[in-house]
């Protein structure tokens with residue numbers, strides 16, 4: 001087994017895998033057209049839509065939207081996930097006066113052999129079915145023995161993997177390439193290049209089925225060295241964006257100097273961001289039937305199924321249990337977050353939808369042009 005293969009063991013709720021081998025079909029909800037103004041994007045069928053803000057997680061109220069998960073790590077990490085009270089008391093979760101949201105692994109305690117290191121895992125109270133998730137962060141955790149993830153997963157947990165799992169930021173040790181992955185019920189396949197465009201490299205299998213290949217799922221390694229670890233941090237962090245709709249699930253990342261203006265202005269249009277790092281396209285996977293009711297999760301674990309099993313070949317010193325003992329090894333086990341914004345898709349029915357002929361496109365273009373003029377000329 002290669003490290004990359006092990007890499008896709010990922011975040012599984014292992015206790016459920018043995019029990020459940022089939023999934024009832026998800027029945028997708030119909031999307032309602034809406035009447036709104038501003039930037040337009042286009043579906044494959046030609047209909048227009050835009051992304052409007054639904055939730056902002058930021059500053060002093062960031063943690064209000066999350067539950068602290070204080071149970072045994074399902075990925076077998078040498079971690080003690082603590083509840084909110086302990087996390088606050090021990091400085092593992094806090095918000096600074098200038099609204100940086102921090103989550104950390106314990107960076108202060110020397111541990112006896114075999115003792116787990118304290119850390120934090122949080123899960124959004126609200127569940128989402130589709131959306132545009134934009135995380136602005138200054139630092140993501142990295143370093144030997146450290147395994148962080150920012151991901152979404154179907155709730156309740158007992159349904160896993162029937163409602164799907166989307167791993168947006170994930171890696172171990174000193175990796176400098178982020179890995180995006182999907183874990184689903186049987187029947188969802190990743191369509192590779194050149195039929196579908198993404199800049200990353202497919203990791204292992206095309207089959208996202210979590211019941212096979214030891215839950216390897218299907219994954220894509222980011223092309224950019226600035227997508228994970230020390231290089232991402234050296235850029236001052238940046239943006240990770242995950243777009244999930246009926247057409248595809250795609251992930252982009254931008255280091256700070258390259259953040260598109262439409263993100264900064266709060267009117268995101270992924271259509272203008274160029275080729276994504278990773279994409280699961282509806283060509284091989286009926287997205288609405290494999291993904292629903294996701295909670296947003298941040299965690300930092302140590303050793304375990306990925307960081308532990310790959311430790312010996314990682315180039316990191318000693319062994320993972322040894323590494324775990326010294327708090328100085330965890331100085332970079334830190335999430336430093338500015339905002340997490342969730343946008344929802346609204347179909348546009350402003351008199352241009354349904355025009356598939358040349359005239360319609362021209363008037364559509366005129367509309368978009370006028371609206372963007374209005375947008376950019378605004379205060």
Ligand SMILES: *[C@@H]1O[C@H](CO)[C@@H](O)[C@H](O)[C@H]1NC(C)=O
Pocket residue numbers: 026027163292293
């Ligand atoms: C998602 O959650 C809603 C609200 O709890 C529920 O009605 C719906 O059946 C769930 N969808 C799936 C596919 O489980």
Ligand SMILES: *[C@@H]1O[C@H](CO)[C@@H](O)[C@H](O)[C@H]1NC(C)=O
Pocket residue numbers: 009014074075076305
């Ligand atoms: C994680 O540990 C459980 C038992 O605690 C075990 O059944 C499972 O196989 C382990 N996962 C992996 C991927 O080794």
Ligand SMILES: *[C@@H]1O[C@H](CO)[C@@H](O)[C@H](O)[C@H]1NC(C)=O
Pocket residue numbers: 083084085086
């Ligand atoms: C949080 O965890 C601590 C330590 O396990 C425990 O004593 C405390 O009762 C917990 N608090 C809540 C609110 O669950």
Ligand SMILES: *[C@@H]1O[C@H](CO)[C@@H](O)[C@H](O)[C@H]1NC(C)=O
Pocket residue numbers: 194195196197
């Ligand atoms: C992929 O990108 C290339 C270069 O931009 C473009 O020529 C090609 O049409 C794209 N393919 C698809 C399937 O979108």
Ligand SMILES: *[C@@H]1O[C@H](CO)[C@@H](O)[C@H](O)[C@H]1NC(C)=O
Pocket residue numbers: 142143144230328329330331332
């Ligand atoms: C933490 O990050 C700093 C800055 O990149 C680096 O010099 C240091 O070696 C890192 N510490 C560990 C334990 O990885």
